[in-house]
Amino acid sequence: PEWLEGTEICRWVSIPWSRQLEAVVRTFTQDDEIELLMSNNDRIVYKVYSIRQLTIADLQKLDSDSPCLLLVLAEADSEQRWVVTANP
Numbered sequence: 622p623e624w625l626e627g628t629e630i631c632r633w634v635s636i637p638w639s640r641q642l643e644a645v646v647r648t649f650t651q652d653d654e655i656e657l658l659m660s661n662n663d664r665i666v667y668k669v670y671s672i673r674q675l676t677i678a679d680l681q682k683l684d685s686d687s688p689c690l691l692l693v694l695a696e697a698d699s700e701q702r703w704v705v706t707a708n709p
Contacts, residue, residue, distance in 0.1 A: 631685035632657065638696035638703070646672060646694060646703050655707050657690060665690075667707035674701045 634657070636642060653669040667690040675683075680702055683691065692705040 629688035631689040633691045635693045635695045638694045642694055667709055669707050671706045675704050676700050
C-alpha cells in the first residue's frame with residue numbers, strides 16, 4: 622500500500638461491546654478528549670463531537686471524508702451500535 626503524504630483519513634476503531642464500555646461511552650460529553658496511540662508512538666487527540674446509537678445501515682452511510690475518529694461498540698446480537706464521533 623501507498624500513503625499520499627498530507628492526506629487525512631477518518632479512523633474507525635471497533636471495540637467489542639461490554640456493559641462497562643457502554644457505561645463509559647454514555648458518560649462522554651461533547652469536547653471530552655480521546656487520545657489515540659498509534660503503533661509508531663504517534664499520539665492523536667480527538668474531541669468528542671457526538672455519541673449516538675446507529676444501525677449498521679446508518680453506520681455505513683456516515684460521511685468519513687474528513688479527518689475524524691469513529692469509535693464503535695460492536696455488540697454481536699444487536700443491530701444497534703454505540704458510535705462516538707470525534708474530531709481532531
